Amino acid sequence: MCLDDQILNTYLDGELTEPWKTQVEEHLNYCVACKTRFGQLSTLHAVVSGSRLEEQEIAPHKEKVLQFIEKNYMEKKNKIGFLHKDFRIKTPMLLSAAAAFVFVLVGALLIGPSTQAEPNALIPRVVPATGGAVVQVRATEGLAASQVLENYPLEEILKYLDSRGYEVDLRVKGIQPMGGEPIEPVEPALEPVEPTVTE
Amino acid sequence: MEIKSSENESFRLVYEEVFPVVMRVAYHVTYNMDVSEDICQEAFIRFYEKNIDFRSVDEAKYWLIRVTKNLAINVMKRKSREQAMVDKIKKAPKVPVRNGEDALIDSETRTLVREAVEKLPEKLKSVLVLKEYADLNYKQISGILHISESNVKVRVHRARKIMESMLDREEMHVS
16 A cells, blocks of 8 residues: 555655654665655655745845834833942933033023012023133024013113123124224123123 | 743843744745834733743743744734735735855745745644744744644645645746
8 A cells, every 4th residue: 555645745744753764764675656756755755845035135134123122122121220239320421411400500590580570580590710711692592582581671781781790791792883983792701700791 | 041021131031042033033924124014013012021930941932932823823813804905915025045155945945935925724823934934843833823733734734735735846946
């Protein structure tokens, strides 16, 4: 009795157990028809299995997916671990946090006076002996600043600054003076620090 | 070696070994490289996030193959429902063909095989893909698909019978 395709396929896949395996091998030794059929099934298997996606076709995708997972899952997991031992924040993060804090602080100081409408809150208090602190206020930029400054006459602002110990450097940019005389900078020039107010 | 899927070291070990297998499984079910990449990515993300303990790399591999196979089958089901998807997937770039002496199977035969595999009913396709492209034995396939070994044996045989009838043997060239 000859072998059917299912037995031959099982044998081909190396899944046939004894004693059937030996019996099939013996049969294939003398039965030309079964041997031919086995040859055909082997070819079919070789062709189908051989038409596979190759390693070199897989490699770029393997790299890409790993990078995605590393970036979006592995690294995030490490950062979130506040309670884990290796707590760390990268320097750029600290810098941007500091920048955001300063931004909020300055913003609060500039907006503050418009609600209070008191001259002594107009410009941030100067901390003595810090040296070199420069405060620039431009009427053309920063809506909050220009709105605040518009509420006061220039003279009052200067008087206020003088009383607070500011050295004021007043400049007018982008406007040609109407007369021949250049505008003299107002210089109350008091110590100890020299912030600059530009209008 | 025990595997914890959320530990980076374990993950990399499994990834290195298993990615080519699952990529092959996804590809030979969908025959689309981009879709296959998405499927594999999804499978490994699930693997990483689920934080599962496996007794061995092989156990993790079987889990990943099962998930990948299911994702790929789902994609194909959706594809058959949505006509738009059909067109998109049909336009998939052809797999680059190896040249010169390396080529065991020529490109025409590869195309024929692809067309035949695509036509297989889902149950037979799953078994055939795991057998021919994931290089698994009957016992492993039976574990992944939750069917008996004798069922695997029968399906392999039926799948090959259909494949043979669809592939013109005259056109199968093996160098």
